[in-house]
Amino acid sequence: MDILYNILIDPFVQMGSAPDFFLQVLWSGFVAGTLYSLIALGFVLIFKASGVFNFAQGIMVVFAALTLVGLYQAGVPAWIALFLTIGAMFALAWLVERIVLRNLVNQEEIILFMATIGLNYFLIGFGEYVFGGEPKPMIAKELGLPTGSTTFEPFGGIVIIEHLDVAAVIMAIVLVSALAIFFNKTRIGRALRAVADDHQAALSVGISLNQIWVIVWFAAGIVALATGIMWGAKSDVSFALQIVALKALPVLIIGGFTSIPGAIIGGLVIGFGEKLFEIYWGALLGSGVEGWFAYVIALIFLLFRPQGLFGEKIIERI
Amino acid sequence: MFYREVGQFKTNYTADSQVFPILQDKLGIIAMLVIAYLIIPLAGNDFFITTVMIPFLVFTLATIGLNILVGYTGQLSLGTGAFMGVGAYSCYKLTTIFPDVNIIIMVLLSGFFAAAIGILFGLPSLRIKGFYLAVTTLAAQFFLEWAFIRIPWLYNYNASGAIEVPQRDGFGGVVLAGAAAEPVTRYLVVLSIVLAMTWVASNIIRGRIGRSWMMIRDMDIAAELMGVRPLYAKLSAFAVSSFYCGVAGAMGVFFWLGAAEVESFDINHSFLFLFMAIIGGLGSLIGCYMGAAFIWILPIIIRALPGALGLDINAATVEHINFMMIGGMIIFFLIVEPHGLARLWQIAKEKLRTWPFPYS
Numbered sequence: 172m173d174i175l176y177n178i179l180i181d182p183f184v185q186m187g188s189a190p191d192f193f194l195q196v197l198w199s200g201f202v203a204g205t206l207y208s209l210i211a212l213g214f215v216l217i218f219k220a221s222g223v224f225n226f227a228q229g230i231m232v233v234f235a236a237l238t239l240v241g242l243y244q245a246g247v248p249a250w251i252a253l254f255l256t257i258g259a260m261f262a263l264a265w266l267v268e269r270i271v272l273r274n275l276v277n278q279e280e281i282i283l284f285m286a287t288i289g290l291n292y293f294l295i296g297f298g299e300y301v302f303g304g305e306p307k308p309m310i311a312k313e314l315g316l317p318t319g320s321t322t323f324e325p326f327g328g329i330v331i332i333e334h335l336d337v338a339a340v341i342m343a344i345v346l347v348s349a350l351a352i353f354f355n356k357t358r359i360g361r362a363l364r365a366v367a368d369d370h371q372a373a374l375s376v377g378i379s380l381n382q383i384w385v386i387v388w389f390a391a392g393i394v395a396l397a398t399g400i401m402w403g404a405k406s407d408v409s410f411a412l413q414i415v416a417l418k419a420l421p422v423l424i425i426g427g428f429t430s431i432p433g434a435i436i437g438g439l440v441i442g443f444g445e446k447l448f449e450i451y452w453g454a455l456l457g458s459g460v461e462g463w464f465a466y467v468i469a470l471i472f473l474l475f476r477p478q479g480l481f482g483e484k485i486i487e488r489i
Numbered sequence: 490m491f492y493r494e495v496g497q498f499k500t501n502y503t504a505d506s507q508v509f510p511i512l513q514d515k516l517g518i519i520a521m522l523v524i525a526y527l528i529i530p531l532a533g534n535d536f537f538i539t540t541v542m543i544p545f546l547v548f549t550l551a552t553i554g555l556n557i558l559v560g561y562t563g564q565l566s567l568g569t570g571a572f573m574g575v576g577a578y579s580c581y582k583l584t585t586i587f588p589d590v591n592i593i594i595m596v597l598l599s600g601f602f603a604a605a606i607g608i609l610f611g612l613p614s615l616r617i618k619g620f621y622l623a624v625t626t627l628a629a630q631f632f633l634e635w636a637f638i639r640i641p642w643l644y645n646y647n648a649s650g651a652i653e654v655p656q657r658d659g660f661g662g663v664v665l666a667g668a669a670a671e672p673v674t675r676y677l678v679v680l681s682i683v684l685a686m687t688w689v690a691s692n693i694i695r696g697r698i699g700r701s702w703m704m705i706r707d708m709d710i711a712a713e714l715m716g717v718r719p720l721y722a723k724l725s726a727f728a729v730s731s732f733y734c735g736v737a738g739a740m741g742v743f744f745w746l747g748a749a750e751v752e753s754f755d756i757n758h759s760f761l762f763l764f765m766a767i768i769g770g771l772g773s774l775i776g777c778y779m780g781a782a783f784i785w786i787l788p789i790i791i792r793a794l795p796g797a798l799g800l801d802i803n804a805a806t807v808e809h810i811n812f813m814m815i816g817g818m819i820i821f822f823l824i825v826e827p828h829g830l831a832r833l834w835q836i837a838k839e840k841l842r843t844w845p846f847p848y849s
Contacts, residue, residue, distance in 0.1 A: 289815075
């Protein structure tokens, strides 16, 4: 009975007795969720357009952030460093298309997936070789990101909201709306959707697959850069970030691999769920549950909806 | 010219369905066995045996386990490291609870624990496949890693949180595991277990169970229509695969590392075995040996190379170059030969058969 009480009743009693703390937990879950969504967005972009499950998205986040910080430390002014980093992401996209994707056209999905794992390893080695392995502070202030915090006092308690988190949320919203407009309203966006639907049909109406792939990987690179800046500003820029990036996988599963709104909602579900579970239920299991909670949620989710919340229904034929 | 089956007639069905039907292959295998059992123990020094051969064999076994799942059954798994951990921790618990039982029996028994956990985490594979399944195996990976840290019972409440191998004797007082064990003894034990289990695996794969795995891999719905039960086929693949991984994990700790923490079974190791399986060749047992040798031995050579050439490059740089090389190699292999070293070996054998008159 004691255990049942601890699982079913006690956490809610705690939530009710300290509503300000509960709000704080919700807010941190929300922020973590938006950042997960951002990483997941990078995956979805590439998966939609090329059917490649890009395992290297996590390391692209680290790589983008490291390039930015590395350039700044080398004496380049912050804003110029930002533009140079965008250039570097474009170069990366172009090289990936040239060297990897073009040579692997028409291969099975799993082969392409493995190739991105190879890319992942290559970028880890290259990044550490060029920038060194030690964690670096993100140049948040120089890029004009706010630093302070505002304190609210609801229910007679305090809730601290950091301006950086607000900036992260706003940035995520802007990025997602920009991508949505890009996908739905522009000529290239429509071409992207055509490629996602059917490679051969897209080719036959004159869409260049190679060009589309460069654009998509570049867009994913930009998303990676934005994610890297925000994550880096919250904690340091280091290669440990790529483990965080793996959390995008359960996010994708909940949202569905091909849906941008799915990525956002999935991210929020994981963000909220993880924080609430860690704070209110984690102690029962000996804490540290944040590491696997997301995956287990995804696993349970998969048993009921194998294609995710918004994923396309899988129809199988022989 | 030299590698040709001309004149080697088979007069009964058994002879025709041998694992190595060609005489030259048999001779090659015997030569390899002589090298492995006689020349390496006699001529190899301790360094070579402990840092090259033993881990190579252990990793081969883990790769075989993974290959059964990925290469033969088509179920992508990223949890190999954790399944190895299950084997290692259960072997440690078994041998501390029953210290008098031969350690080799315990190593093999621990595979069953890994198999049970494997079946548990393989259950979702009945509903989902592909990348989705990869995520559920990631759940296994992270959950088990967490369990290895948070459940102190698993490591007997050691302050260090690590499992340390106690000394274990067997077969007339020869020390098999622990700090006092001779590298050659450990090598021979590992070699025998790996070879025996490879032989078992090759027979499973050639038999009814293995064929049902391959049918599931090639087209699961068609396989189901033809009478293969996906439940049995997939779960048996998970069980056998995890059994192999578990034994490999237990051997890795008891005959190689001597002590292990959770870091020895982390996600990077899972990836490492995936690379070995890919580079060696998915769906090939000989490929597991080749892949493990390639991924394990190549970095050792790269590390030794600057010193041998008299160049002064610091260790960190070599490590980074190592990463880049492995990543580059994987992409290179996927582009040039997606079916890995095993396929290259097969092509080479075909070429050898017709050499020097390829058009005759």
